[in-house]
Amino acid sequence: MANPMADDMRRFKATDEKNPFEAMSERFDRAAQLLGLDPDLYAVLRVPSRELKVYIPVKLDSGHIQVFEGYRVQHNFARGPAKGGIRYAPDVTLDEVKALSAWMTWKCAVVNVPFGGAKGGIICDPRQMSESELERLTRRYTAELLDFIGPDKDVPAPDMNTNEQTMAWIMDTYSMHARHTVTAIVTGKPIALGGSLGRREATGRGVLFTVNEAIKRFNLTPAQTSVVVQGSGNVGGIGASLMHEKGYKVVAISDIFGGIYNSNGLNIPDVLDYLKYTKSLEGYKEADYVSNSELLEIECDVLAPCATENQITSENADRIKCKILAEGANGPTTPKADKILHEKGIFVIPDILCNAGGVTVSYFEWVQDRMGYFWREDEVNQRLEEKMVASFVELSDLAELHNVDTRTAAYMLAIDRVAYDTKMRGIYA
Numbered sequence: 001m002a003n004p005m006a007d008d009m010r011r012f013k014a015t016d017e018k019n020p021f022e023a024m025s026e027r028f029d030r031a032a033q034l035l036g037l038d039p040d041l042y043a044v045l046r047v048p049s050r051e052l053k054v055y056i057p058v059k060l061d062s063g064h065i066q067v068f069e070g071y072r073v074q075h076n077f078a079r080g081p082a083k084g085g086i087r088y089a090p091d092v093t094l095d096e097v098k099a100l101s102a103w104m105t106w107k108c109a110v111v112n113v114p115f116g117g118a119k120g121g122i123i124c125d126p127r128q129m130s131e132s133e134l135e136r137l138t139r140r141y142t143a144e145l146l147d148f149i150g151p152d153k154d155v156p157a158p159d160m161n162t163n164e165q166t167m168a169w170i171m172d173t174y175s176m177h178a179r180h181t182v183t184a185i186v187t188g189k190p191i192a193l194g195g196s197l198g199r200r201e202a203t204g205r206g207v208l209f210t211v212n213e214a215i216k217r218f219n220l221t222p223a224q225t226s227v228v229v230q231g232s233g234n235v236g237g238i239g240a241s242l243m244h245e246k247g248y249k250v251v252a253i254s255d256i257f258g259g260i261y262n263s264n265g266l267n268i269p270d271v272l273d274y275l276k277y278t279k280s281l282e283g284y285k286e287a288d289y290v291s292n293s294e295l296l297e298i299e300c301d302v303l304a305p306c307a308t309e310n311q312i313t314s315e316n317a318d319r320i321k322c323k324i325l326a327e328g329a330n331g332p333t334t335p336k337a338d339k340i341l342h343e344k345g346i347f348v349i350p351d352i353l354c355n356a357g358g359v360t361v362s363y364f365e366w367v368q369d370r371m372g373y374f375w376r377e378d379e380v381n382q383r384l385e386e387k388m389v390a391s392f393v394e395l396s397d398l399a400e401l402h403n404v405d406t407r408t409a410a411y412m413l414a415i416d417r418v419a420y421d422t423k424m425r426g427i428y429a
């Protein structure tokens with residue numbers, strides 16, 4: 001008899017190392033096979049629930065209208081409303097958004113928050129747009145999605161090139177149509193509009209908490225641990241600051257143009273101030289200027305890629321010289337690189353755990369909005385630490401039990417949870 005799971009796997013066979021959806025699918029397949037996932041559940045979980053493509057007409061400041069292409073992919077609803085950010089970028093693709101939406105499903109399941117996964121994206125270059133053009137783009141995109149999003153349906157959040165202001169516009173647009181204020185429609189809002197204390201720092205803080213756990217396995221203290229961070233935005237910049245504050249020796253950091261390196265450690269608050277005023281790391285005193293690819297190959301204890309996908313591939317994985325890879329970004333490592341890193345004995349904190357601090361505090365924000373009662377920042381951080389540490393331990397135990405790498409263990413943990421809930425709910429016909 002034909003095996004539908006094997007047929008599906010052939011159909012989805014990866015051909016392009018850098019296609020994020022193929023990368024996600026390859027990891028999914030491996031974990032599904034190890035779990036002995038029922039072929040029917042496999043077929044359901046292998047694809048997103050819904051892919052929306054919208055064309056967004058926006059009146060530019062010049063008076064002309066430009067039509068932008070946007071997406072919202074809702075990957076899974078088995079465990080609760082779909083959840084995930086919206087990114088604005090000139091090179092965003094539907095396959096990328098699909099992969100990111102699936103990663104949200106697995107991420108929420110790894111940290112065991114009651115959400116499914118979604119992701120949005122608009123092909124645009126926010127650097128070339130004025131604030132009011134971005135506002136009109138955001139509001140019209142929200143209007144196109146009105147029937148599909150909501151506090152119980154799908155809850156957007158910030159991602160690359162979107163921020164608290166973007167969320168405020170989405171919240172306002174949605175609320176104007178609902179005829180009342182609906183704070184729980186988005187997370188990552190300004191504090192004054194129902195945002196949560198600690199949300200802005202949450203992804204970087206989550207990276208710190210998982211790194212704290214990982215270094216224990218190498219008998220390292222923060223002071224003995226050198227860290228290289230790729231990225232200086234909401235994840236990399238904040239993650240580096242928090243690690244610096246905890247006593248880690250952050251030796252290198254970068255932005256999109258390049259990075260700086262000093263083997264004795266960098267004064268991260270000073271570096272970030274410099275970056276804020278000069279808009280570049282080039283010329284920073286007492287450090288060598290390096291390219292982003294050179295930065296990844298610096299010898300260190302912890303390498304934290306906190307920027308974007310496909311940074312560690314079959315081309316450079318062999319030259320990575322860290323003990324711990326802390327994936328603050330989504331999808332920074334390709335499956336081919338996974339194998340090489342595994343052979344080199346590098347301990348990977350997989351993205352769907354490492355960067356899950358953001359969505360964990362998004363969950364806290366959603367809960368607080370629905371209660372109308374807000375927690376202190378130390379309460380938020382404490383609850384975040386509990387979740388991140390518990391998930392790290394669960395995942396490491398599972399990896400040991402099944403003798404698999406940590407990424408496979410993370411997928412197994414997540415798929416098992418989503419599959420169980422899907423099976424219990426059954427398929428509605």
Ligand code: GLU
Nearest residue numbers: 084085157159358359362
């Ligand atoms: N964009 C973030 C992520 O990739 C946060 C998503 C959220 O909070 O919903 O995890």
